[in-house]
Amino acid sequence: MESDGAARNRALTDTEATDRVAGEVGNALARVFSYTPDGTAAAERSARTVLGGRAARQYQDLFGQVRDDLTEQRVTLSTRAVRTGVIELDGDRARLLVFLDQTSRRGDDAATTAAAQLTVTARLENDRWLIVDLKAR
DSSP states (O other): OHHHHHHHOGGGTOHHHHHHHHHHHHHHHHHHTOBOTTOHHHHHHHHHHHBOHHHHHHHHHHHHHHHHHHHHTTEEEEEEEEEEEEEEEETTEEEEEEEEEEEEEETTSOOEEEEEEEEEEEEEETTEEEEEEEEEO
């Protein structure tokens, strides 16, 4: 039975599909977790187009809690996916492990960089990958 699961896991056999989901998910995460004090609306607009299900609710809850503080404290956050590994790709579902570098700056203070790891579940909808669940690792 395990070999059947491995055979269905296109992450092991389909480089093009694996590269596509990794690229789309990495780019989406960079867009929704990057903002300036005056530009949180752009991140939130991006979130509405690339997040769905539980991930959309998680993001709305998080952003709702910090939106005013970000503007008041003049926080800028820049996020980039430095490594994206597709754990499983089966039909229209994918699970990924994404390593992010996040650089933040508060006002004129020096920038600080931190690493983050997320397990991401994505679903292919209308020929594009939608992030439906995020878990910090």
